Amino acid sequence: MFVFSVVRGVVGLVAAVLVVTAVPVSAPAQAADDDRVTWSVVPADASGPDGRRVVDLELEPGERATERVAVTNHSADEVTFALSANDGYLTERGSFDMRPSAVPPTDGGAWITVPSEVVVGPGETEVVPFEVTSPADAVPGDHPAGVAASVLSGGEMQVESRVGVRVNLRTPGEVVASMDAKLLDTSFTQGRGLLEPGELVVRYAVVNDGAVALRTTSQVRAESTFGGPAAAAPTGETLEVLPGGRREVTVTVRGVWPVGPFGVEAVVSAAMAEGGPDVPVPADVTLADTAWALPLPHLLVLLALTLVAWAVRRALRVRRARLDRLLERARAEGRAEAMAPAG
Template structure:
């Protein structure tokens, strides 16, 4: 897994999993020797972009090359440990996870794109407290398609743990950074929105509005990286995405990302209009270049159950009162009619001499 650019130092993994066991088996005897973490897990290291003299302050490498062209960059491996460590250097195709974090394919999965374009030594020995500068060369194939291609480069070690059954299992831990290569040619940034849906969560307080949730997928249908922002609105209320506590949402060409946007305080009006605006912008060379925004209009059912329940209660009370008054009036009328009838009978009765 790629380390975040802001936290490049990572301690060797202390736990064992079935995935780790599969990784160890996949490495096999033909893999270069990896450094072994000590039992107390004290092997720590960082990997940063560099020039020939040392770290240069970049978080990752971005380069633009013509098909068939090559470029040489460097990585700086800093060993914070008190022992000499042999690091395995690996490259792989890279991708953005569903949460927007950057990662590279595991060692057990083969690369087919930019991860295969990088040439670097298999392993590097770094002394305790020392930094080793390692060159690597990216060569773009002649038939590479124009646009952005993502790869990662990492330095890894293998730590051993004892499983519950007493067997020794290894976990590969790696730290690295992204290598973004833009192949020169016609750039066609584009995005589309699919699978729009929404739902309403009614508030059982009749004096309070409910909440809506809008879900949709954004597809990077062009050949450049895109940063995606936008707004989702329902019933006149609006929410921006990504939210203030979420990381930037960057999509590589061909990426498909699912977004879930909450829209709070929406009054239920039976049918509520939903409006979605997705605003993609180009990342990298030409950063900030706007791409055609995508706007989608939809709707959702928002039945005001709590308000209807209150109205039903009021109607029941009013109806009961009306029915009671009518019943009381009929009873009074019946008593009056009975009294009049008795009066007539008494008036018609013969009187004695």
């Protein structure tokens, strides 16, 4: 289940997501109004919630199916919820979301037909059926979508708060799983102390340019060009990337000593998402770059020590020259006294 809110003005819906928060299926969503309307939406069968977290459907082109969601009103008053369906996508944080209501669906969301609204009494649950019809020319692969129940709150600038269910739609057939990745940047951060290693931060973007959802991971390694100790990050978290989707990933390699240039290598791997088709997974993508880990604090300390040593040496030389002059004067005075005639 996913939750989000958008602002609606007097003349129409503003296509901007204000709140995007993933919540457990059993948790109600909090609306942004004074009446404290709370509700939840979960997959269901004809009798009520059936324990699923998402709706998974595989439909042949032209095939039709009926699914259901259960809308529960956790509030003390009767509420009329607007129902809608739209294409699904993943946010930057990886949470599933739906396109704003003002954006017409062009993919899986356009396959779904839902009633315009449902009235739910206080503390009650209503099961709402919806139809899913796969187009006759449906392209094989995944077509993520969602079904949501929403309420409006506020005055002139209204807030539409929606709670929805993810609907994974798939068309069987010959599909291609494909992935690409691009290195964005690398940066080095010195450790807190001179005797502590720093961190190398690697940012890359992974793009799913195939027809099915993928789960990606990465291994990042940094090796000193001058033969210093190498460092590697543990296997990164597994990230889901939907067809046509793009995710930016940040990996931190700890234990990097500032000994000059480092060769950075990031190997991005992909696997099929849970329940995905049995097709070859994309080949690993290797990203390479050279990052500079310069020992700037160490160089500054060395420069300071060098300046101090130079200053001490110069002071000693000045003092020695002064002593030499005094000694030479004393010797000259002694010789002059010795050569003076006796009185």
